[in-house]
Amino acid sequence: xEVWKKIAMKIAGIVFLGMIVLAAVAFRIYWYHNMHxxxxxxxxxxxxxxxxxxxxxxxxxxxxxxxxxxEKPALLLIHGQMSIWEDYAPVLPKLSQKWHVYxxxxxxxxxxxHDERLYRLDVNGDALIWFIDHxxxxxxxxxxxxxxxxxxxxxxxxxxxxxxGAVLEDPPVFSTAGEGWQESFAWLDTYRTLHDYxxxxxxECWEAYYLRRCYWGxxxxxxxxxxxxxxxxxxxxxxxxxxxxxxxxxxxxxxVFEYAREYDFAYGERFYDLSWNHGLTHEEILSAIKxxxxxxxxxxxxxxxxxxxxxxxxxxxxxxAACIGDRCRLIETGTSDHVIHTVYSDLYIDAVNSLQKEGExxxxxFNHAAKRPWDVPGGSR
Numbered sequence: 001x002e003v004w005k006k007i008a009m010k011i012a013g014i015v016f017l018g019m020i021v022l023a024a025v026a027f028r029i030y031w032y033h034n035m036h037x038x039x040x041x042x043x044x045x046x047x048x049x050x051x052x053x054x055x056x057x058x059x060x061x062x063x064x065x066x067x068x069x070x071e072k073p074a075l076l077l078i079h080g081q082m083s084i085w086e087d088y089a090p091v092l093p094k095l096s097q098k099w100h101v102y103x104x105x106x107x108x109x110x111x112x113x114h115d116e117r118l119y120r121l122d123v124n125g126d127a128l129i130w131f132i133d134h135x136x137x138x139x140x141x142x143x144x145x146x147x148x149x150x151x152x153x154x155x156x157x158x159x160x161x162x163x164x165g166a167v168l169e170d171p172p173v174f175s176t177a178g179e180g181w182q183e184s185f186a187w188l189d190t191y192r193t194l195h196d197y198x199x200x201x202x203x204e205c206w207e208a209y210y211l212r213r214c215y216w217g218x219x220x221x222x223x224x225x226x227x228x229x230x231x232x233x234x235x236x237x238x239x240x241x242x243x244x245x246x247x248x249x250x251x252x253x254x255x256v257f258e259y260a261r262e263y264d265f266a267y268g269e270r271f272y273d274l275s276w277n278h279g280l281t282h283e284e285i286l287s288a289i290k291x292x293x294x295x296x297x298x299x300x301x302x303x304x305x306x307x308x309x310x311x312x313x314x315x316x317x318x319x320x321a322a323c324i325g326d327r328c329r330l331i332e333t334g335t336s337d338h339v340i341h342t343v344y345s346d347l348y349i350d351a352v353n354s355l356q357k358e359g360e361x362x363x364x365x366f367n368h369a370a371k372r373p374w375d376v377p378g379g380s381r
Contacts, residue, residue: 030247037251038258041089048092050101052085054111055135061118063131064111065104068096073164073356074136075099076155078128080146080339081190081271082256082263084110087145091341094349098356102136104128106148108267109259116266120278125154132162141355143167145341146311147176147271150282157288165292165355169340169348172311173320177282178274185309187272189215194268206265207244207257208233219303286323293328294351295321301336310336 050066057063066085075095079087085103088095095101105112107124118124128151132140139162144152149171156166175184182188197209204212211217212229221228232244243258245251270276297317301309312320314332321330331351337343 032247034249034251035245035247037255041086044089044093045086048089048096048101050089050092050096050103052111055131057127057130061107061113061115061127062111063104063113063127065102065131065135066092067103068092068099068101070096070100072096072098072100074132074138074140075101075352076128076132076136076140076142076152077101077103078106078142078144078148078151079103079109080144080148081268082109083145083148083259084262086110087259087339088341091345091349094345095352098353099141102131102140104131105262106151108264110262114264116264116269119264119267119270119276121151121154121276121280122278125151125158129155129159129162132159136162138162139164141165141167141352143169143352144171145169146338147172147276150176150285153282153285153289153293154280156291156293157285163291165294166289167294167296167352167355168320169296170298170311170338171295171320173282173286174316175312176271176274177277179316180308181274183307185215185307186311188307191268191272194265195272198265198269204229204233205236205244206260207236207254215307216309219305219307282320283323286320287325289324289327291327292355293324294355295324295328295330296340296348296351297330297332298336298338298340299333311338 045066048068050068052064052066054062054064064085066088077085077088079085085105088103092101092103107113107115107118107127118127128142132142132155141164142152142155142159143166144150146169149168150173152166153168153171156163172184172186175181175186182192193210193213193215196213197206200209208229211225211232214225217225217228228246228249231246235244235246243261244254245257246254295317297312297314298310300314303309317330317332321328331347333340333344333347335343341348
């Protein structure tokens with residue numbers, strides 16, 4: 001009997017050791033995947049054949065953009081706050097099968113002009129209308145994410161005959177124009193924290209400062225956040241030229257730290273005080289859209305304390321769609337994940353592709369019409 005007990009104990013010990021080894025290997029793979037999340041983006045950009053370019057506008061400002069060149073209808077992609085054009089990398093290979101893709105850095109982001117005089121909805125919107133007219137040079141469907149979706153709505157409303165359609169990906173409609181703004185998740189989590197950081201002595205890096213004070217952390221991981229913030233600060237001090245990476249957390253929580261290195265924090269101040277709208281209301285922008293439009297809405301989510309954990313409520317999304325009218329189709333996702341083009345990539349691609357016929361029809365009419373010669377200042381396409 002003793003022999004069998006010893007054998008059983010040995011087997012149990014081996015199994016236990018094996019489980020520890022497997023857990024260690026699994027965690028190592030998990031850590032590696034989180035630390036190297038951008039590798040997949042680089043592979044996708046290479047598969048799509050995306051090239052980074054720049055153009056200088058008549059006022060001397062620079063727009064940086066990525067292009068996947070072909071003879072298909074034109075698609076303009078506009079990223080959201082604290083992002084860059086490469087954020088669309090995961091969907092570029094499939095999108096470029098049907099579209100000639102242009103993905104821009106908005107002012108204050110990436111390689112585009114960093115000048116806070118340009119950080120206004122109409123200023124950036126007009127610059128991108130110029131981009132469509134002079135760089136793309138033919139009708140385009142415009143698709144934007146988050147506040148980039150509001151910019152896309154502005155372009156769809158006021159861009160003229162070269163706009164074939166629009167995809168609005170989870171825009172923060174009405175809230176970023178003042179409706180319950182200081183009670184919104186975006187203000188509580190990002191813009192208040194960013195403003196406070198701009199006013200601080202910056203004794204710690206932005207990443208640590210944010211993690212120590214972010215609203216989602218206070219709601220869901222309050223006890224853990226000080227330690228995570230300390231880790232971020234130590235990481236920054238050891239590698240000051242790198243974006244902070246936190247291998248033990250899912251990269252979707254902190255991946256924007258990569259983009260923040262090319263972000264002008266003065267841009268966020270325009271949302272803290274709502275001056276980005278520059279006197280425009282969202283109602284007047286949405287009501288002026290006359291082209292086919294798809295509104296992709298991340299499902300409403302409300303915390304038990306009453307805070308909306310989403311860019312827009314269902315009511316706000318329906319109201320926005322009603323402003324656009326019969327030209328708009330509202331599609332809601334199954335969760336409140338804000339970055340629909342990565343979390344629901346197939347749905348996003350299908351939505352964009354559903355407007356291709358519109359793009360082809362407008363392009364056909366355009367090609368049969370008399371064109372004026374485009375003069376692109378400061379560079380070539």
